[in-house]
Amino acid sequence: MPRWLYLVTFSSMAILLSACGDEEEEVSKYNNMPAEQIYLEARQEFGEGNYKKSVDTFDEVERQHPYSEWAPRAQIMSAYAQYQGQKYDDAVLTLERFIKLHPGNESAAYAYYLKALCYYEQISDVGRDQGMTQQALESLREVVTRFPNTDFARDAKLKLDLTEDHLAGKEMMVGRYYLERDEYLAAVNRFKYVIDHYQTTSHVPEALHRLVESYLKLGVADEATRYAAVLGHNFPGSEWYEHSYKLLKGEGLEPKKEDGIWNVF
Numbered sequence: 001m002p003r004w005l006y007l008v009t010f011s012s013m014a015i016l017l018s019a020c021g022d023e024e025e026e027v028s029k030y031n032n033m034p035a036e037q038i039y040l041e042a043r044q045e046f047g048e049g050n051y052k053k054s055v056d057t058f059d060e061v062e063r064q065h066p067y068s069e070w071a072p073r074a075q076i077m078s079a080y081a082q083y084q085g086q087k088y089d090d091a092v093l094t095l096e097r098f099i100k101l102h103p104g105n106e107s108a109a110y111a112y113y114l115k116a117l118c119y120y121e122q123i124s125d126v127g128r129d130q131g132m133t134q135q136a137l138e139s140l141r142e143v144v145t146r147f148p149n150t151d152f153a154r155d156a157k158l159k160l161d162l163t164e165d166h167l168a169g170k171e172m173m174v175g176r177y178y179l180e181r182d183e184y185l186a187a188v189n190r191f192k193y194v195i196d197h198y199q200t201t202s203h204v205p206e207a208l209h210r211l212v213e214s215y216l217k218l219g220v221a222d223e224a225t226r227y228a229a230v231l232g233h234n235f236p237g238s239e240w241y242e243h244s245y246k247l248l249k250g251e252g253l254e255p256k257k258e259d260g261i262w263n264v265f
Helices: 003-028 035-047 051-064 070-084 088-101 108-120 131-146 151-180 184-197 204-218 221-234 239-250
Strands: none
Touching (some): 035 051, 070 088, 070 108, 108 151, 204 239
């Protein structure tokens, strides 16, 4: 073997052995250490903002003392540290494991809530894929359903409204895209979806107006006047009703109820 290759190999082995030694020393630090002491050390690291290091130390509680009362606490705190460090995928995995192992634990409600927050924090703008928003919606609903009388549920309800508004905004954006390209039937389907599925969001008045606009473009005056009537009945002071009214007047039409039906909700 050439001398230079021998020196490189020897140096590499020395570095590897040194790294292994450091790792063993770090792990052995917790051998025979009480669970509470490890947990408190992890809490100190967390309080100092060393989230990654605190995750490793919290995990050590479970490795060293898997059946202690501190193990579930450490697992929840590990997930929270991952959340604080914006390691959302890791936090979700930790929380799902906690829920599976400790479904009746007093922290179960918080685990579900924190999992929902991990998705909620990743909601992107309406111009991007809304898969994460949908996951946030489902997780927030699960918190409300499972733990209805908790503070977690109350906060989840507020975030649900924002999440639904976000999803409705996505549908409106796509609907406008179709409308601008004269694909009126496709636009109608999007705007109707907003009305059917996101009735409490801020996008409903515009969705009703866009239906008036789309049906006028399609030459279906009855549907246009019906949706204008619904808009006028539910949102009489809305700017969108003013726009719809002007559109109908321009066509010699006016909003009117049909068959005594004012409300499509």
